Structure formats: structure tokens, C-alpha cells
Amino acid sequence: MEETPKAQATDGAAEAPAAAVEPLGRELAEAAEEQLEDPSDAAAPPPPAAKGGGFFVRRVHAAAEFELFFVAAVGTILIVRAALALTGWPQLGGGKIHFAHLLWGGLGMLIGIVLFMTFQGRLWRVLATLACGIGFGLFIDELGKFITADNDYFFQPVIAIIYLIFVGLFFLFHWLGTVRNLTEQTALVNAFDYAKEAVLRNMDAGERDEALYLLSRADQRDPLVVSLTETLRAYTDLVQPLPSPVAKVKGWLNRRYASLLRRRVFKVVMVGWFVVVAMADLIVFVPVLLAGEAITFATLGLALSGALSGALVAVGVIRWHRSHLHAYRWFERAVLVAIFFGCFFSFYQDQLGALWNLLLLLITWATIRYIIGQELKREAGELAAAQTSGGDHGTPQVLAEGGD
DSSP states (O other): OOOOOHHHHHHHHHHHHHHTHHHHHHHHHHHHHHHHHHHHHHSSOOOOOOTTSSSOOOOTTTTHHHHHHHHHHHHHHHHHHHHHHTTTTSSSEETEOOOOOHHHHHHHHHHHHHHHOOOOOOHHHHHHHHHHHHHHHHHHHTTHHHHSOOOOTOTTHHHHHHHHHHHHHHHHHHHHOOOOOHHHHHHHHHHHHHHHHHHSOOOOHHHHHHHHHHTTTSSSOOHHHHHHHHHHHHOOOOOOOOOOOOHHHHHHHHHHHHHHHHHHOOOOHHHHHHHHHHTTHHHHHHHHHHOOOOOOOHHHHHHHHHHHHHHHHHHHHTTTTTOOOHHHHHHHHHHHHIIIIIHHHHHHHHGGGGHHHHHHHHHHHHHHHHHHHHHHHHHHHHHHHHHHHOOOOOHHHHHHHHOO
8 A cells, every 4th residue: 555645754753863863953852752752642643733823933953053153253353353453453544534343343244134134045044144243243342432431442341241241142042042842833944944945956865854854743734744745755856965074073083082081091181181170260369369469359250260160170079980971060060160250250350361261161161072972972872782682781870860
């Protein structure tokens, strides 16, 4: 008997997590796991949702564009400040005329808005996001002129204030870019984004799999879902995706980490490094206290941040022998405290001189995140091996101690 489109779409839901969930991110993967854990959902789909019921429909790839905007804005500020310092802080114009780069920032954001309103496709959306990020960076860099009575571009706390603004944007973008509840309407709308791209340029197999996975999460009684699923399944003009340099680097790092993890000295060095980095602010405060110097707002803030980071590191060290995974999580919390709180006071005190400290902390945080990811994969592998063999291999740390 010939398989109906509805049955095909249901089969796609079971197949999609293996091929297409990862590119959509952790949130969609969790949604896929929930669907697979409750097969009754596939057997008895809910009634069709009313059209137009949702007003705020999230884009599943918004997080990537938020990251591009964020990086473009921060990079623009650093490039502008460095270029102005190297050229002696020149003034564009003459006499009473001065073209502040705030104006160029407005032009960049205007270009981005026009591109968003005019053109279809991911390429133009990326270019528009890039223009808006550069424009916002040029705009916010002039903040000192607009919060001081004498239009002081070099107002000391301004770098710390700009940093605080970007920290707020980081959390806002993380919230906006996270799709925690993939509704049927959200799935269908985002699947149509892939269909538009197929018209503008050829799709690759991964993109089609992602679109089919999204359609499998949409209402299977909706004629639009059935038609688009049939169209994409019949689409054979697929292109071969180019090898990703990021994927190659990631594979090399995975192999290097696996070899280093077998060496005890590596773990000892990593723990020592996390301790030193997280407690750096507190270590700097000690000479000031011993010398009897006046304790400033920035110095006190750095000391408090260092003390809190040190306490979190101490918890991680205590838990090291019980669970390396959870120790790394406590080290991550310590580094995040240093990034979100300690760096604010560093920028307040040293302005752009604190940039190297932030860069070091970001590299350390990325390293910890990578190590945590590898530990989770290792725990999952041990669990799968234990379930396959049926032997008693103990309970993996990730399950034995909870999210901690």
C-alpha cells in the first residue's frame, strides 16, 4: 500500500533527530527528545491550531544573527578606538565643523534597516545585521559625549558603562534567540524560510533535513504542511556543502583533548589555571591592602568580585575528586562572575587597558565550555555502553548528581 504524505511526515519526525537536529541547536534537540519520549503524540496528533493564533513567532536561527551583530558592534568600538589612538585623535572636518562617527553609525543602521525592508534571503539579512552591528558600535562609542555636560568623549567610566550595556544585550539576545517551546506555528513559519531559500539558491541536504524536521513538528493535518513536505521530499537539486573550516578545527580539538585527557598532569594544570584566572582580581587587591593605599570604588569592586570567584573555585576544588564534570561547572561560574562583574570594575579603572584581561577570561571560559561538552559526551558514551552490555558500570556523574 502506498504511503500517504501524513505517514511520510510522521516518519520524518522519527528520522530527523539523527540528521537534522544538531544544526538547529540545543533547544530544538530537546524538543525532539520530548517528542520521541512520548510516542502517543505521533499516534494521536492534536487538533489543528487556529491560523493567526500566534503574534510573536521566533526565528530558530535568530541567535546566529544576534551573535554577528554583537561581534560587529564590539569589534567596531575596538577598531575605532585603536585607530583614533594611533592617528593622534584626529577630527574629521575643520573649524566649527566636526563629523562625529555617531553620524556614520546612524548611516550604518539606516543601511541595515533599508536592507531588511527591501530584500529577501539570508544573504541580505546577514549583510543588514552586519551593517546594523557596525552602526551601533559607532553610535555607542560616542556615549561619553552625551552623558557629560562638557561632551567628554574620554569620560573615564564610559567604557565600563558601554561594557555594562553589552552585558545586558548579551542576556537579552540569549533570551530572544532561544526557542524553548517549538510550537506548530513556529515550526511551519521557519520551514517556509527554508523554502524561500530553495527558490533563491540551491539547498544542500542538511538544510532540507532541517526544513523537513521543522515540518514534522508542525500540524500534520494542515494542508500547507502536507504540501510543503511533499515538495521538499521531491526536491532533488541538492548541492554538496563545502567542508567547514570550523568543523575541521573542532575535529582536531576533539582528538587533541582525548589524548590530553589521559594525562594526569593536564588536569592538574587546567585546575591550577582556572584557580589563578578566577582569583586574579583578589590577588591584585592584596598588595593595595598591605600598602595602606586608599581603596577606590573600582578596587573594592574587583576585590568583592575576586572573593566571590575564589569561593566558587574553592567549591569546585572540593568537588574535584567526586566529580570532574561538576567541578568544571563551578569553575565556569567563577569565570562568569569575573567576566560579568569583575570586568566592569576593570574597565572602570583601566578603560581599554582591561581589554586583555577580558580576552583572557573569554578564552578561559570557552575552554571550560569545551571541556564540559567533552565530559558530557564521555558520560553519555559510558551510559550507552552500560545499557548495551547490561553490566553494572555505575551511574554516570551527569545523572548521579543532577544539574548541580
